[in-house]
Amino acid sequence: MQIPSNNNAYWGCLLLLSSLCCFTAAATLQCPTDVIYLESVAPPTLITLKVGNSYLLGPGLFVLANTGEVAADEVLCVTGQDRSGVPAGVTRLVSPLSPLGDNSTQLHFTQYGGLLQVGNLQLQGRAGSSSSGGGGVLIKRSKDGSDDGQAATFVAKLVTFKSNSPRAVANDDDTTASLTFANCAFIDNVYDTWGCDENRGWFCYFLGPPGAAGVTTASNVTFKGSTVFRRNSWGALYAASPVTVTFEGSLLVADNTKQPAYRNAMAFDDLTSTDGAGLFASGAAHLLFLGAAVFRNNTGAGGCGLALRGAKATFQSSRTVQFLANRGSYGPAINSYNASIAFNGPVLVTGNTALWGAGGALYLEFSDVTFNAAATVYNNTLNGCTVDFDDGCAGGAMWIQGSHVTHNELATYQSNVARASSFGGAVAIFPYAFGSKQANSSFTANKMVAFIGNEGPIGGAIYTESDVTFAAGAQFISNSATAQDGSGGVVHVCGNSTLAFGGPVTFRNNSASRGGAVTITPGAWWPNATTTRMVFSGSSSSSSCWMGNTATTAAGGAALRIEAYGSALFGTTAPHNFGSNLAGSGNSAVEQDITVLDKGWFTCNSRSFAGSFSIEGNVCAARCAGKAVCKCPFGQVFVPVQCSCQRIAAASPSPKPSTSPKPSPSPKPCGL
Ligand SMILES: *[C@@H]1O[C@H](CO)[C@@H](O)[C@H](O)[C@H]1NC(C)=O
Ligand SMILES: *[C@@H]1O[C@H](CO)[C@@H](O)[C@H](O)[C@H]1NC(C)=O
Numbered sequence: 257m258q259i260p261s262n263n264n265a266y267w268g269c270l271l272l273l274s275s276l277c278c279f280t281a282a283a284t285l286q287c288p289t290d291v292i293y294l295e296s297v298a299p300p301t302l303i304t305l306k307v308g309n310s311y312l313l314g315p316g317l318f319v320l321a322n323t324g325e326v327a328a329d330e331v332l333c334v335t336g337q338d339r340s341g342v343p344a345g346v347t348r349l350v351s352p353l354s355p356l357g358d359n360s361t362q363l364h365f366t367q368y369g370g371l372l373q374v375g376n377l378q379l380q381g382r383a384g385s386s387s388s389g390g391g392g393v394l395i396k397r398s399k400d401g402s403d404d405g406q407a408a409t410f411v412a413k414l415v416t417f418k419s420n421s422p423r424a425v426a427n428d429d430d431t432t433a434s435l436t437f438a439n440c441a442f443i444d445n446v447y448d449t450w451g452c453d454e455n456r457g458w459f460c461y462f463l464g465p466p467g468a469a470g471v472t473t474a475s476n477v478t479f480k481g482s483t484v485f486r487r488n489s490w491g492a493l494y495a496a497s498p499v500t501v502t503f504e505g506s507l508l509v510a511d512n513t514k515q516p517a518y519r520n521a522m523a524f525d526d527l528t529s530t531d532g533a534g535l536f537a538s539g540a541a542h543l544l545f546l547g548a549a550v551f552r553n554n555t556g557a558g559g560c561g562l563a564l565r566g567a568k569a570t571f572q573s574s575r576t577v578q579f580l581a582n583r584g585s586y587g588p589a590i591n592s593y594n595a596s597i598a599f600n601g602p603v604l605v606t607g608n609t610a611l612w613g614a615g616g617a618l619y620l621e622f623s624d625v626t627f628n629a630a631a632t633v634y635n636n637t638l639n640g641c642t643v644d645f646d647d648g649c650a651g652g653a654m655w656i657q658g659s660h661v662t663h664n665e666l667a668t669y670q671s672n673v674a675r676a677s678s679f680g681g682a683v684a685i686f687p688y689a690f691g692s693k694q695a696n697s698s699f700t701a702n703k704m705v706a707f708i709g710n711e712g713p714i715g716g717a718i719y720t721e722s723d724v725t726f727a728a729g730a731q732f733i734s735n736s737a738t739a740q741d742g743s744g745g746v747v748h749v750c751g752n753s754t755l756a757f758g759g760p761v762t763f764r765n766n767s768a769s770r771g772g773a774v775t776i777t778p779g780a781w782w783p784n785a786t787t788t789r790m791v792f793s794g795s796s797s798s799s800s801c802w803m804g805n806t807a808t809t810a811a812g813g814a815a816l817r818i819e820a821y822g823s824a825l826f827g828t829t830a831p832h833n834f835g836s837n838l839a840g841s842g843n844s845a846v847e848q849d850i851t852v853l854d855k856g857w858f859t860c861n862s863r864s865f866a867g868s869f870s871i872e873g874n875v876c877a878a879r880c881a882g883k884a885v886c887k888c889p890f891g892q893v894f895v896p897v898q899c900s901c902q903r904i905a906a907a908s909p910s911p912k913p914s915t916s917p918k919p920s921p922s923p924k925p926c927g928l
């Protein structure tokens with residue numbers, strides 16, 4: 257950007273009358289109807305804006321001679337050339353240069369009360385130029401600490417806040433101020449106030465007030481129309497008090513960054529957190545999204561799209577909320593601590609990458625996340641344990657600790673990957689138990705959920721030490737535990753945890769070294785506990801189908817592995833069918849569906865079984881229960897499509913020209 261010098265500045269024409277009216281309360285303040293028109297004749301044009309006026313600026317480049325100041329009962333309205341729509345910026349208003357010539361930053365406006373209204377403008381600061389920055393709007397309760405008692409009213413319509421530094425719009429302490437942005441964009445703003453120790457490059461600290469390069473607020477804010485935050489450095493939005501920030505229309509949070517020189521620079525508290533390159537909310541703030549929201553390609557530490565600390569986020573729109581290709585460490589899409597998030601419309605979480613840390617897309621601690629509409633969690637990656645001081649290191653898509661995730665609608669977790677020595681290709685779930693602080697976790701699906709093609713070293717789809725419930729059926733297809741001795745191709749259940757199922761469940765083509773689909777083991781940290789379990793509800797819909805799963809270790813348990821003190825409780829009302837599941841490698845692989853190690857067991861009703869099982873058909877059927885080897889009854893064969901033993905005749909498709917559909921025994925289809 258070229259910064260105009262004072263020499264070629266030119267005073268625009270002053271037109272019209274300026275008529276002032278006196279108002280006593282901010283609520284009744286309005287822009288004067290008589291408008292002063294300023295034209296940029298030989299740009300850039302140096303102008304001074306005086307309170308009490310409405311200005312209309314022509315197209316072109318204007319430079320403020322000094323910061324506009326609006327106090328209680330004062331009004332200042334500045335409108336640029338309206339090209340009836342986006343992009344705003346036909347009229348550019350550049351922040352003043354310091355009269356001292358010392359490169360110090362100068363604001364466009366300060367506001368201590370009254371009404372400041374800007375429209376159809378690009379409010380341009382000096383970030384990225386030879387100066388050290390400047391530009392923006394600062395709102396405070398008062399100039400000198402003696403509060404006038406009047407809240408500020410700030411209105412921006414069709415304004416692009418560009419290249420302001422350190423903060424484009426900041427309300428530091430006016431808690432009852434009214435901030436309204438309609439069709440505004442925040443682009444290339446820079447809040448760059450951290451420094452790093454010269455000798456110890458990793459030791460970084462923060463200067464300046466808390467905030468974000470885009471909007472910092474201590475009061476409610478309403479964003480109307482479409483809102484865009486792009487390429488802001490060190491945060492798009494920051495709220496740290498019990499305010500409500502409402503996005504009434506569409507929202508794009510893209511390409512924002514928050515990254516100190518050293519990736520693990522000290523983040524001493526929430527005020528200086530390196531999390532939240534996009535939206536950051538703490539102190540009981542509430543972010544309310546009424547329109548479509550997209551969080552894309554934000555980079556930094558955790559929660560590059562959205563970071564919550566003791567805050568709340570509600571996504572209300574029926575349009576899909578998207579978290580795409582965000583990159584960072586602990587939950588690049590969302591990092592949430594002591595917070596609650598409700599998705600009342602559909603969600604797509606895809607292409608997010610944790611380069612290190614935990615949770616390829618979401619990192620949750622002491623938080624509740626509820627999906628009340630369909631969720632798709634696809635192609636997220638955790639690169640794994642790459643540094644030795646990782647705090648955790650699990651969950652290709654989600655890390656859930658001391659937290660509760662609930663799906664009340666269909667969900668798909670597909671092609672998520674956890675690498676290196678981490679756990680849980682898609683999801684990793686732990687209770688929180690450090691010191692005196694204890695909090696359980698849960699993952700609960702009340703509608704059908706599918707886990708497809710996820711992979712992780714241990715627990716190809718899910719690694720859990722807490723309760724996981726699939727109340728309405730689930731499909732687990734082609735997941736794999738990738739470590740050389742990887743366990744639980746789909747789920748590795750350990751610790752004090754119950755993996756519970758209601759509804760039909762399919763395990764197909766999953767693989768691991770041991771426990772091709774499921775491993776149940778109390779684990780080293782939970783020895784001799786008898787609370788590590790897999791439980792199928794007794795309902796008639798709670799069936800299961802296990803086919804095509806493999807364990808590369810001989811006798812490793814091709815479908816199910818139950819280690820000492822672990823257990824599986826099969827309901828007896830519905831069938832639990834096992835087809836071909838092979839354990840061992842290459843040509844020596846043999847049919848071996850279930851392996852139960854010493855002190856482990858599974859039950860069908862009240863009967864308990866231990867040992868190795870190779871079953872064709874229903875493991876709990878009278879003819880199979882307890883038999884190490886069980887084939888289909890004479891005259892029947894195992895039919896993969898139906899995942900059950902069928903009469904030989906029924907195996908071949910029998911055309912039925914029946915006019916009346918019979919409620920004949922139609923076996924449940926197996927798989928997708
Ligand atoms: C202002 O900034 C420029 C570029 O960084 C620098 O060369 C100049 O010395 C600075 N001036 C002062 C007074 O700091
Ligand atoms: C902020 O918004 C919330 C929710 O609409 C409202 O309850 C609260 O009173 C507002 N606060 C102020 C200071 O206006």
Ligand SMILES: *[C@@H]1O[C@H](CO)[C@@H](O)[C@H](O)[C@H]1NC(C)=O
Binds near residue numbers: 487511512513
């Ligand atoms: C992602 O954001 C960074 C930082 O703003 C930017 O340099 C990069 O070009 C963006 N990548 C894409 C694919 O948009």
Ligand SMILES: *[C@@H]1O[C@H](CO)[C@@H](O)[C@H](O)[C@H]1NC(C)=O
Binds near residue numbers: 539540565566567
């Ligand atoms: C959790 O957040 C709430 C605000 O939502 C706050 O009052 C509470 O102190 C926080 N608790 C912890 C343990 O951080």
Ligand SMILES: *[C@@H]1O[C@H](CO)[C@@H](O)[C@H](O)[C@H]1NC(C)=O
Binds near residue numbers: 609
């Ligand atoms: C998966 O995500 C990565 C990282 O964002 C991206 O480069 C890649 O194209 C995505 N692959 C698919 C198949 O979506």
Ligand SMILES: *[C@@H]1O[C@H](CO)[C@@H](O)[C@H](O)[C@H]1NC(C)=O
Binds near residue numbers: 696723
């Ligand atoms: C988890 O903790 C919550 C709150 O302490 C409690 O209400 C709930 O019953 C616990 N759940 C389990 C499964 O222990």
Ligand SMILES: *[C@@H]1O[C@H](CO)[C@@H](O)[C@H](O)[C@H]1NC(C)=O
Binds near residue numbers: 734735736765766767
């Ligand atoms: C089985 O799963 C593996 C991944 O473990 C996948 O590569 C393969 O395509 C799947 N095969 C079928 C038939 O689905």
Ligand SMILES: *[C@@H]1O[C@H](CO)[C@@H](O)[C@H](O)[C@H]1NC(C)=O
Binds near residue numbers: 723
């Ligand atoms: C194990 O979990 C159950 C509920 O899931 C809980 O009631 C029990 O207290 C836990 N036991 C221990 C020792 O944490």
Ligand SMILES: *[C@@H]1O[C@H](CO)[C@@H](O)[C@H](O)[C@H]1NC(C)=O
Binds near residue numbers: 783
């Ligand atoms: C677990 O049980 C075994 C015997 O079965 C015993 O040797 C061991 O000490 C027990 N471990 C704990 C932690 O109780």
